[in-house]
Amino acid sequence: MKxxxxxxxxxxxxxxxxxxxxxxxxPAESEETDAAAEEQTEEAAPEDKGTLMMATTTxxxxxxxxxxxxxxxxxxxxxxxEWTAVGTGxxxxxxxxxxxxxxxxxxKSSEEEFVAEGxxxxxxxxxxxxxxxxxxxxxxxxTDDINAVFTQIINDQLPFVSRGDDSGTDKKExxxxxxxxxxxxxxxxxxxxxxxxxxxxxxxxxxxxxxLTDRGTWLKQSQDxxxxxxxDIVCEGNDSLLNQYGVIAVNPEKxxxxxxxxxxxxxxxxxxDEVQKLIGEYGVEExxxxxxxxxxGTDA
Amino acid sequence: MLEWLxxxxxxPDILSAVRVTFTMAVCSTGIASVLGITFGLMLERxxxxxxxxxxxxxxxxxxxxxxxxxxxxxxxxxxxxxLGPLSLLFTxxxxxxxxxxxxxxxxxxxxxxxxxxxxxxxxxxxVTMGATRWQTTRLIIRELRKEIYFCxxxxxxxxxxxxxxxxxxxxxxxxxxxxxxxxxSLLKSQGIFTEGVALGILLLLMAxxxxxxxxxxxREEMEHENY
Numbered sequence: 001m002k003x004x005x006x007x008x009x010x011x012x013x014x015x016x017x018x019x020x021x022x023x024x025x026x027p028a029e030s031e032e033t034d035a036a037a038e039e040q041t042e043e044a045a046p047e048d049k050g051t052l053m054m055a056t057t058t059x060x061x062x063x064x065x066x067x068x069x070x071x072x073x074x075x076x077x078x079x080x081x082e083w084t085a086v087g088t089g090x091x092x093x094x095x096x097x098x099x100x101x102x103x104x105x106x107x108k109s110s111e112e113e114f115v116a117e118g119x120x121x122x123x124x125x126x127x128x129x130x131x132x133x134x135x136x137x138x139x140x141x142x143t144d145d146i147n148a149v150f151t152q153i154i155n156d157q158l159p160f161v162s163r164g165d166d167s168g169t170d171k172k173e174x175x176x177x178x179x180x181x182x183x184x185x186x187x188x189x190x191x192x193x194x195x196x197x198x199x200x201x202x203x204x205x206x207x208x209x210x211x212l213t214d215r216g217t218w219l220k221q222s223q224d225x226x227x228x229x230x231x232d233i234v235c236e237g238n239d240s241l242l243n244q245y246g247v248i249a250v251n252p253e254k255x256x257x258x259x260x261x262x263x264x265x266x267x268x269x270x271x272x273d274e275v276q277k278l279i280g281e282y283g284v285e286e287x288x289x290x291x292x293x294x295x296x297g298t299d300a
Numbered sequence: 301m302l303e304w305l306x307x308x309x310x311x312p313d314i315l316s317a318v319r320v321t322f323t324m325a326v327c328s329t330g331i332a333s334v335l336g337i338t339f340g341l342m343l344e345r346x347x348x349x350x351x352x353x354x355x356x357x358x359x360x361x362x363x364x365x366x367x368x369x370x371x372x373x374x375x376x377x378x379x380x381x382x383l384g385p386l387s388l389l390f391t392x393x394x395x396x397x398x399x400x401x402x403x404x405x406x407x408x409x410x411x412x413x414x415x416x417x418x419x420x421x422x423x424x425x426x427v428t429m430g431a432t433r434w435q436t437t438r439l440i441i442r443e444l445r446k447e448i449y450f451c452x453x454x455x456x457x458x459x460x461x462x463x464x465x466x467x468x469x470x471x472x473x474x475x476x477x478x479x480x481x482x483x484x485s486l487l488k489s490q491g492i493f494t495e496g497v498a499l500g501i502l503l504l505l506m507a508x509x510x511x512x513x514x515x516x517x518x519r520e521e522m523e524h525e526n527y
Contacts, residue, residue: 086489093491164474166490191390192474194486195467203471206379206389227380 046078052262054083055094056104057168058196059129060245061085063216063291065282069270072278077269079262087167087196095119095248098255102263106168106245120248121260124267125300127279127292128244131172133235134201134218135210144237147180149210154182157189159209163200164192172243173212197221205229214243216283216291223287244300245292247271271296308498313474314483318502321479324392324466325459328399333452335400336407341437343408344415358412361405366398370465373398377469390471395479398465403455410454414447415440446517453517457510460503 060066061083070081084094088105095103096119104126105111114120133140133149139156140149153160162184163170177184184190189209193200197217204211208230215236222229235241247270249263269275276294283291308314343354375381377389377397388394419440426436441448463481470477472486480499487496 086491090489090491165486191476194472194474194478194482199471203390208379 046076048080049078049262050259051080051082052102052259052266053100054081054102054104054266055091055100056083056085057088057091057106058085058198059106059169059214059217060104062198063220063283065216065279065292068282069275069278072275073266073269077265079265081266087163087165088171089166092119095250098250098258100250101259102247102249102266104245104247106243107171108244108246110171111246111248115248118254119251121251123246123248124271124296125298126245126247126270126296127276127294128242128300129214129216129292130236131169131212131241131243132215132218132233133210133212134229134231135204135234136208136230137232137234140210140234142232142234144235146176146235146238146241149235150176150180150182153190153210154184154187157187159189159207160184160187160191161200161204161207161209161211162190162192163197164194165196167197168243169197169212169214176212176240201229201231205231210234219283219287219289219291244295304494305498305501308495309502311495313478314495314499316475317478317480317483317499320392320477321460321481324395324399324479325456327392328396328403328459329452329456331396332400332403332407332455333448336404336451336455337411337441337448339404339408340411340415341440343412344419345437355412358405358409362409364402364405365464366402366462367464367468369401370398370468373401373465374468389469390473390477392470392477395466395470395477398469399459399462402462402465403458406458407451407455410451411444411448414444414451418444446520449517450514453510453514457507460506 056066062085066081066083066085073079073081083104084091084100086094088107088110091100091103091105092107092110092114094100095114096117103114103120111120111123115123133146135158139158140152143149152158162173191207191209193203195203197213198221200211201213201218201221202225203209218233222231247267249260249267250258252258252260270279276296279292279294280290283289339358343351343358373394374389376383377386377394378384379387379389388397422440422443423436426439431439461481463479463485466472466477466479467482467485470479470482472478472482478486480503484496484499484503487493487499
């Protein structure tokens with residue numbers, strides 16, 4: 001009996017190993033074919049330069065924009081772009097400790113502070129998307145007046161789910177309350193999820209609450225969710241809801257070991273007319289509308 | 301250092317996280333102990349078809365990944381789930397349900413293995429002395445009380461250190477369902493490390509105290525045997 005059990009365990013492990021092996025072989029094979037293809041077009045493709053590490057916000061990853069841009073960047077410049085998608089606060093903290101080469105985030109004042117303190121070289125605007133408020137379609141009726149929506153939420157003590165994680169979206173939301181002179185803590189139905197945008201939208205759906213989200217994450221989430229969200233857009237189209245992304249190279253004077261050459265290549269590349277056009281077209285096919293509006297070269 | 305710890309310990313958010321963690325751990329360990337010990341006793345006492353499968357299932361559940369349990373409980377409690385009308389999602393009660401599902405198999409499995417070792421001889425003794433079934437069970441529990449404490453302490457330790465299920469079911473809502481572990485996870489995501497480390501130290505201290513209690517129980521037991 002014991003021998004049989006042992007034999008069974010060994011078999012299971014072998015199957016497991018082969019399965020894992022099979023999985024890891026696949027990308028290797030495709031890499032090989034990629035390499036072969038590269039060899040054929042050697043004149044066009046630049047040489048392999050190494051990896052460029054970026055810290056960015058969850059929205060650029062959740063919308064799939066980075067997955068779309070990464071191979072194009074590699075093709076054009078030869079750098080392997082790798083990234084970690086976290087909140088704006090953490091992304092900037094990673095830049096401050098020199099753990100990444102470049103940051104792509106959306107909280108202009110924090111970004112300017114990051115540069116002023118000498119952690120970043122210079123901030124370049126890249127693109128924007130916009131924030132929207134989603135929630136049940138009653139009692140709040142669809143409008144473009146964000147101030148009215150936020151005031152009604154406090155006055156009627158409506159449920160609201162905040163990120164509460166110091167991310168760019170969270171900072172935006174806190175900024176609106178502050179501007180209106182309202183204290184969300186006076187609403188007993190105001191909660192802080194302390195989680196990412198996706199988890200927060202799901203929680204708002206569960207609680208039939210309102211929440212502020214970027215449009216890209218909302219479009220993708222509401223399309224991919226297993227159970228359709230019972231939420232609608234209740235506020236959109238206000239100028240104050242624009243969400244500006246900026247890209248900053250981590251200062252090589254502070255951290256000589258960062259890949260500044262790659263970072264500069266990336267900034268130049270993403271701000272180029274050609275890539276800006278690609279960003280403007282991204283998502284139109286899948287979601288029927290563009291997720292980001294390029295605006296490099298402006299003073300946004 | 302001391303002042304830094306003081307400022308961290310007096311932070312209302314951190315105090316609330318400690319309170320939530322303890323409420324949840326005490327409730328879930330209590331419920332799981334009653335259920336786990338009862339199941340363990342029944343499993344040892346009765347013979348029934350499929351008993352082997354039940355034991356094997358129990359051992360599997362002892363190592364069940366908390367996020368999976370969290371997901372199952374989430375699906376049960378969500379607004380459109382079977383228990384949705386109770387609106388227990390994102391509450392401490394919901395977290396206790398998930399934790400109980402994680403800890404009960406652990407306590408049950410541990411109790412069962414202790415019982416299998418020592419219950420037959422205790423029972424034999426009790427039967428010779430003419431004890432009733434109820435008296436026998438009480439004697440077994442009395443004789444194994446150290447082991448039972450040990451199981452409960454293990455369950456409690458598991459409960460305060462768990463993060464996956466409480467994040468899913470509790471939702472990490474500030475001041476309501478945010479525990480020490482989910483606070484650490486959030487602080488890390490904000491790039492704030494000092495408070496995270498302080499909470500980590502607090503959790504480690506708790507683990508140390510628990511381990512110390514376990515150790516004392518075992519030592520006492522050994523001394524007892526030396527008589």
